[in-house]
Amino acid sequence: MKFSKRIEAMQSSPVRKLVPYAQAAKAEGKKVYHLNIGQPDVKTPAVFFDAVRKFDAQVLEYALSQGIPELIDAIVDYYKANGLNYDSGEILITNGGSEALMFAMLAVCDPGDQILVPEPFYTNYNGFGSTVDVSLTPVTTTAENGFHLPSKEEVLAAITPRTKAILLSNPGNPTGVVYTKEEVRMLADIAIEKDLFIISDEVYREFVYDGEVHTSFASMEDAADRVILIESISKRFSACGARIGSLACKNKPLIAQIMKLCQGRLCVPTIEQVGAVELYKMPKSYYDEVCAEYKGRRDIVYKALQEMPGVLCEKPKGALYVVAKLPVEDAEEFIIWMLKEFDYNGETVMLSPAEGFYATSGLGKNEARIAYVLNAEELEKAMNCLKEGLKAYTALKK
Incomplete structure (x- = not known):
């Protein structure tokens, strides 16, 4: 049976397509910090x-x-x-x-x-x-x-x-x-x-x-x-x-x-x-409080990225995300490796490969989107996992 050309041409979500790897990592007992999807942990009012x-x-x-x-x-x-x-x-x-x-x-x-x-x-x-x-x-x-x-x-x-x-x-x-x-x-x-x-x-x-x-x-x-x-x-x-x-x-x-x-x-x-x-x-106070919370999270992520060798990014001025160039050839391959092969004290992190956020072929291959949607303590741990993962991965590829 044939499927429509329309559905076959539709790309899988780069945000969600690697979820099976995350599920497998959890089944192995790893804690996965999800920075791949814009799902805030801020309480719904x-x-x-x-x-x-x-x-x-x-x-x-x-x-x-x-x-x-x-x-x-x-x-x-x-x-x-x-x-x-x-x-x-x-x-x-x-x-x-x-x-x-x-x-x-x-x-x-x-x-x-x-x-x-x-x-x-x-x-x-x-x-x-x-x-x-x-x-x-x-x-x-x-x-x-x-x-x-x-x-x-x-x-x-x-x-x-x-x-x-x-x-x-x-x-x-x-x-x-x-x-x-x-x-x-x-x-x-x-x-x-x-x-x-x-x-x-x-x-x-x-x-x-x-x-x-x-x-x-x-x-x-x-x-x-x-x-x-x-x-x-x-x-x-x-x-x-x-x-x-x-x-x-x-x-x-x-x-x-x-x-x-x-x-x-x-x-x-x-x-x-x-x-x-x-x-x-x-009331307006609600928006002010939530905005301040996300700014604090943005600052944690941006500071950590600035301290990682080979990582390049601009400070985001809004929303809940940052796109970072990583010192890898293929960000998707690296993210899968982080889930399948790596953990730091039983923990790892999941990002979104940024290639799927471009329409121009070849762009974003070495970039990832990071969603700063976790609380400050978990973000600190997640960014430390990323730092250690990049260090191990780049050493492996030398």
Whole structure:
């Protein structure tokens, strides 16, 4: 029997494909520090669980396809607190940010169209694109430039007649880059000039460090009708398993088209939406505390990497990740070796090979993404494992 070309062309997740090696390591009695996946250990706010426990209904009915009104209104208020003005008719609740991203691609691209993406990028963009027969056109950014965007001329040179949108995360996954207001303005200008949509993945909006300022594409008023804003409660509130995201756009005809996709999948789970309402009511102090926690974790990881011979990286200014060049030829081979062959006092660490975060063949081969999602004590131990592992591996390869 044959499988579809679509599914065969879809890459496996570089974040999850090495999980069997981690499972085998655990079966051997090793403790594995998971720095491969953005699963925070920060406690989900109790208000989520309280709201779920209090939910009282005789029948668990379908929710409205666009989302329950209470959650949409809570997001409207959240946006207002961030200086962004949306009304309830411009927001759709989705099954995580993932569904929002795929719906956006389906709504603005035909099969064979292209989306411009700064690389390295969130690897699932590749998966979503191949699922709907849309290809990603990379614009390469480098650690040497802090993963900031190249010149306007370089971006324009990558646009073809089949380019329909620009897609990026800000702050960036996997790089931690926080794009400047000037960069946001530049891409908004390009979108207007070339009649493109901007799919702006801003799920890490609150996680910005060292005095940097997050500029939302939604703040570019002259481009408002072409900005599709993607959100999620997964990392913002450490509620990854609830799978609640949203899509917002001032272009109401576009919202009406995407609504057809929402109707086709019926609805987002009702009870998780009820819990999410309370999350979006969290005070500013919550974001300040969580941001400070992640900054401390970022500092631990960055300091440790700077002290490892042969490791190169730029200090990330946002999100929960850093991309590091390792003193190895093949980062995936090294990560597998760490899981299969190495332990330090019965412990080892798992990273994500960064090659899968690029669309340009050959890039990222010796790079890894590190997610600083563990508490300070465990991060210290994990980074020590990495240091000792690199020392042993490089000696082995000499």
